[in-house]
Amino acid sequence: MNGAELTDIYRGYIACLNAQDWPRLGMFVHDALRYNGRALTVDDYREMLRKDFREIPDLVFDIQLLIAEPPHVACRLRFDCTPKADFMGLHVDGKRVVFCENVFYAFRDGRIENVWSVIDKAAIEGQI
Numbered sequence: 001m002n003g004a005e006l007t008d009i010y011r012g013y014i015a016c017l018n019a020q021d022w023p024r025l026g027m028f029v030h031d032a033l034r035y036n037g038r039a040l041t042v043d044d045y046r047e048m049l050r051k052d053f054r055e056i057p058d059l060v061f062d063i064q065l066l067i068a069e070p071p072h073v074a075c076r077l078r079f080d081c082t083p084k085a086d087f088m089g090l091h092v093d094g095k096r097v098v099f100c101e102n103v104f105y106a107f108r109d110g111r112i113e114n115v116w117s118v119i120d121k122a123a124i125e126g127q128i
Contacts, residue, residue: 002112003068009110010073014061020053022046030113056083064100073105088121092128099123 008027013028029042040048053059058081065076078100083092099120107113 001010001107003070006068006070006073008068008105009107010066010068010075010105011063012091013112014063017049017061020050022050027048028111030108030111033113033115035115036117045111055085055087056081061116073086073107075103077101077103080100088124090121090124092124095128097124097127099127 009028016024016028016040016060024047026042030037030088033040033042033045035048056079059079060077060081062080063075064078065074067074078098080096080098082094082096085093087097100123101117101119103118105112111112
């Protein structure tokens with residue numbers, strides 16, 4: 001798999017998330033994966049994402065920077081959203097916030113098997 005193919009797969013994954021097309025998530029994520037070092041099943045990962053959308057109804061994953069060097073993808077995602085209550089331990093309570101996530105992925109056989117994510121919590125704190 002080359003970088004362009006991996007980029008296309010990743011863009012499909014982000015489209016899947018934005019459409020909340022949960023039955024298709026397994027096309028992009030292995031049945032067993034690691035998220036920030038924690039072992040998850042694809043069902044656990046799906047539920048984590050569903051929870052994000054319940055807590056942030058206007059959540060949209062916006063790719064700002066995308067680099068693919070197989071088997072890895074690095075992405076900077078931008079969020080402009082209104083979490084309903086608490087978010088990342090912060091009392092946002094429906095206030096619009098803008099922040100980014102820097103996330104790295106390891107792919108195997110065209111699907112994600114490892115995710116390392118860092119959200120810019122300081123940016124949120126500066127807005128509330």
